Amino acid sequence: MRxxxxxxxxxxxxxxxxxKQWPRLCLSFVVLSVNLLLSFxxxxxxxxxxxxxxxxxxxxRPAGTTFDxxxxxxxxxxxxxxxxSFASLVGEETGGTKWALLIAGSSGYWNYxxxxxxxxxxxxxxxNGLKDENIIVFMYDDIAYNEENPRQGVIINSPNGxxxxxxxxxxxxxDSVRPEVVLSVLAGxxxxxxxxxxxxxxxSGPEDHVFVFYSDHGGPGTLxxxxxxxxxxADQINxxxxxxxxxxxxKELVFYLEACExxxxxxxxxxxxxxxxxxxxxxxxxxxxxxxxxFDDPPLPQGYHVCLGxxxxxxxxxxxxxxxxxxxxxxxxxxxxxxxxxxxxxALGSHVMQYGDVKSDVDVCAMYMGFDPALVVDPMVxxxxxxxxxxxxxxxxxxxxxxxxxxQRQQSGRRVPQRDADLVYFWTKYKNAPEGSERKxxxxxxxxxxTSHRSHVDxxxxxxxxxxxxxQNAEHMLLARRPMGLPLVDDWDCLRTAARTFxxxxxxxxxxxxxxxxxxxxxxxxxxxxxxxxxVASLACAGVDLHxxxxx
Numbered sequence: 001m002r003x004x005x006x007x008x009x010x011x012x013x014x015x016x017x018x019x020k021q022w023p024r025l026c027l028s029f030v031v032l033s034v035n036l037l038l039s040f041x042x043x044x045x046x047x048x049x050x051x052x053x054x055x056x057x058x059x060x061r062p063a064g065t066t067f068d069x070x071x072x073x074x075x076x077x078x079x080x081x082x083x084x085s086f087a088s089l090v091g092e093e094t095g096g097t098k099w100a101l102l103i104a105g106s107s108g109y110w111n112y113x114x115x116x117x118x119x120x121x122x123x124x125x126x127x128n129g130l131k132d133e134n135i136i137v138f139m140y141d142d143i144a145y146n147e148e149n150p151r152q153g154v155i156i157n158s159p160n161g162x163x164x165x166x167x168x169x170x171x172x173x174x175d176s177v178r179p180e181v182v183l184s185v186l187a188g189x190x191x192x193x194x195x196x197x198x199x200x201x202x203x204s205g206p207e208d209h210v211f212v213f214y215s216d217h218g219g220p221g222t223l224x225x226x227x228x229x230x231x232x233x234a235d236q237i238n239x240x241x242x243x244x245x246x247x248x249x250x251k252e253l254v255f256y257l258e259a260c261e262x263x264x265x266x267x268x269x270x271x272x273x274x275x276x277x278x279x280x281x282x283x284x285x286x287x288x289x290x291x292x293x294x295f296d297d298p299p300l301p302q303g304y305h306v307c308l309g310x311x312x313x314x315x316x317x318x319x320x321x322x323x324x325x326x327x328x329x330x331x332x333x334x335x336x337x338x339x340x341x342x343x344x345x346x347a348l349g350s351h352v353m354q355y356g357d358v359k360s361d362v363d364v365c366a367m368y369m370g371f372d373p374a375l376v377v378d379p380m381v382x383x384x385x386x387x388x389x390x391x392x393x394x395x396x397x398x399x400x401x402x403x404x405x406x407x408q409r410q411q412s413g414r415r416v417p418q419r420d421a422d423l424v425y426f427w428t429k430y431k432n433a434p435e436g437s438e439r440k441x442x443x444x445x446x447x448x449x450x451t452s453h454r455s456h457v458d459x460x461x462x463x464x465x466x467x468x469x470x471x472q473n474a475e476h477m478l479l480a481r482r483p484m485g486l487p488l489v490d491d492w493d494c495l496r497t498a499a500r501t502f503x504x505x506x507x508x509x510x511x512x513x514x515x516x517x518x519x520x521x522x523x524x525x526x527x528x529x530x531x532x533x534x535x536v537a538s539l540a541c542a543g544v545d546l547h548x549x550x551x552x
Contacts, residue, residue, distance in 0.1 A: 096207030096251060098370060100125050100135045101186055105177070105216030105259075106511070107140040107226040109148045110425040112155075112306040113290055115139045117215040117258065117313040119164040120157040124320050125211070128370030132169050136185055136200045140226050141173040148429075150303025157309045157317070158292050159300050172197035179225050179232045186212070187240045188249060206248035211256075211368040215313050217418060218259025219514025220284065220521060221488040221495060231499075231514075235492040238269040245274040252277070252360055254330065254368045258313045260287045260418050260515065266355035268487035277360045279334055281312030281341065282350035284488070285481055285518075287417040288312060289341070289350055294428040305428040307421045312352060315340045325371040331361035348415055419512050422450060450512075456544075457513040460506045463540040465519060468528055477526070478519045488517070494524035501533050506541035 102125075104118040118139055125135055144155050144165045155165035172181060176197045184192035188201045204210050217224040223232040244250060255278040257265060262280035270278055281288035290307035291314060294300060300308065315337040319328075334354055343349025354361065365371075416424050426447040433440035465474040482488065489495045498520035503509060509516065523533065 096205060096209065097134060098130050098209050098211070098368060099202050099204045099250075100130055100211045100213070100369075101202055102135065102137045102139075103177075103182055103212075103214040103216075104139040105214060105224045105226070105232070107142055107177075108422075109143060109146045110306060110422040111216075111511075112143055113157075113292075113309050113313075113421070114215045114258075115141070115143045116155050116157040116164060116308055117310055117317075118213070119155050119168050120161075120309075120314070120317050121213050122168045123164050124317050125369055126167070128320075128325065128366070128372050130370050133200075135169060136171050136198075136202065137169050138172045138177050138182060138185075139168070139170075140177050141170060148305075150301070156301075157314060159296065159298065159308065161308075169198070171200050175226075177226050179230050179236070182225075182232060183236055183240050186237075187244055202249075204250045206251060208250050209368050210250045210253040212253065213256045213258075213313075215258040215310060217511040217514060218262055218265070218288075220261045220264045220517040221492070222499075222514055222517055223257075223259055223262075223265065224511055224514065233492060233496065234265040234269055234488065237265060241270070241276050242274055245276070251275065252357070252363070252367075254278070255356075256313075256316060257281065258288060258310050261285060261517075262288060263351075263353045263355070264488050268485055270356040272357045272359070274356065275360070276356040277330060277358065277363075278355045279337070280353045280355070281310065283353050284484075286350050287419060289343070289348070289415045290418055290421040290424075291415045293416050293421070294424055305432065306425045307416060310418070311343070311349070311415055312337060312341045320365065320369060321372075322375075323365075324375045325365040325369055326376055328365050329361060330363050330365060330368075333365055334361060343415060419515065422511070423447070426450065453507075453510065454512050456507070457509060457516065460537075460540050460544075461502070461513075461516045461519050464502070464533070464536050465523075467536045467540060468523065468532065469526075477522050480522050481518070482525075489521040489524050491524050494530075495521055497530055498523055498528075498533055501530060502537055505534070505537035506544055507546045 100121075102118045102121050104115040106114045118137060122135060122137055126132070143149060144153050149155075151163075153165065154163045156162070157164050172185070181193060181196055185201045188203050190199065190201050190203070193199050193201060202210060214223060221234045223237075225231055241253065241255075244253075253276045255266075255276060257278060258281045259265075260282060261284055262282050264284035266278050266280065267284045270276060289311040290309070291311040292300065292308035294305055294307070316333060319333055319336050323333075334352065338352040341349055341352045426443055430440055430443035430447060433443055462474065462478065465478050468474075469477045495517065499509065499517065502520070
């Protein structure tokens with residue numbers, strides 16, 4: 001009863017804040033300045049012609065015969081011709097085929113938002129003209145028909161959003177969502193995926209443009225996958241990108257990455273000469289943020305107790321839906337997403353970063369994502385300003401030692417750190433369940449399992465560091481960060497071994513424990529041997545039941 005009262009009091013305090021509304025954004029289309037174009041000599045003429053076509057396109061024309069153009073958008077004959085001319089100019093610059101790889105790396109209903117992000121991304125790209133044969137989707141597919149989903153067979157990515165699940169290709173689902181499969185598909189290795197899922201791969205060539213989007217949990221140097229001991233590692237991802245570049249596997253590739261510490265995937269690893277431009281939801285040292293969460297104002301639809309999206313992800317997708325991507329550059333979108341994701345002063349937001357071939361951010365988004373003809377002709381045809389809120393100023397208490405533990409406890413946000421979104425889900429599930437019901441007791445058990453696991457992982461990593469480096473130096477070794485521009489670790493095999501060694505003695509890290517990859521990286525950089533780590537972990541976690549925690 002004491003724990004229940006503490007949970008009730010703590011979370012009531014957090015829930016009572018009323019979010020302020022961001023002013024509605026007025027989307028506009030910005031033509032690149034002449035000075036900027038002049039600095040990119042070889043494309044100067046192409047962009048000048050593009051601007052002339054844009055002026056021609058937006059000039060009022062006599063009414064003419066109407067007929068369908070891409071995706072069933074009905075346009076006048078004159079407008080259709082101008083759209084075709086404008087699009088052909090982008091085609092002239094891009095050539096080849098547009099490919100897309102969309103990856104949701106999680107499972108479990110509490111991680112609803114990751115599959116919602118990826119389904120939404122598919123709808124954006126499909127509406128923009130990319131063909132299903134060139135879009136490859138990874139998703140565990142346990143959300144739409146989950147018993148917890150209040151709208152069976154439907155997934156939404158915002159409170160008032162439409163169904164984004166309908167029509168999504170089921171290329172790789174369930175147990176086929178594995179790191180080695182993702183890497184093989186990205187590499188274009190058809191042999192490696194024979195008999196798995198749809199067997200589709202990114203079979204791109206030297207004139208093709210590739211767009212990759214990943215959404216899930218992460219940690220320093222790693223991205224989550226549904227399996228407990230399955231991760232995508234930064235060195236593996238960059239190795240595939242380098243090899244694919246050298247093999248002429250693409251002309252240019254854009255990588256949008258949503259995860260905590262996602263900057264660490266490319267920091268010091270992604271080379272500009274590989275023709276890969278990447279943006280990440282956070283820098284190498286911070287959490288990314290979930291949004292459209294319970295206790296929002298206005299509230300989520302009835303029955304929803306999960307965060308529906310991730311802040312960085314919905315920012316780029318809502319912008320893409322509201323913009324003429326024939327005019328918007330990658331840099332334009334980066335700046336808009338960065339502004340929205342920072343959430344004011346970053347207190348409840350993250351630093352969106354860019355890596356790799358940053359000079360290619362002058363490319364228009366349509367070169368990678370296609371474009372919606374309706375928005376080219378009439379920018380307001382589908383445009384709805386993204387719904388945003390400033391955080392309230394209500395004090396928040398915390399749930400035990402784990403719930404919403406970031407520094408700004410005086411501020412309550414409808415945006416939630418990615419690693420706390422599961423706590424929000426299980427707390428809301430507990431709070432809304434009937435008193436004395438089995439559902440309420442189960443939710444309380446699940447919540448206590450999560451907090452217990454978090455406490456165990458934090459305590460075990462701290463004790464291991466103390467035993468290796470001494471109590472006085474342990475905190476420094478846990479918190480030490482390398483200078484910007486250097487990769488997380490020198491020996492990636494050492495990092496993988498260290499993580500697996502910890503798990504073999506202390507139990508799974510799971511999505512929360514990935515944050516401690518910094519500590520393991522520091523141990524590797526300090527040349528701590530595997531034998532030493534094994535000996536220390538066996539002492540620190542003596543008597544631990546490796547199967548105690550059943551909630552990810």
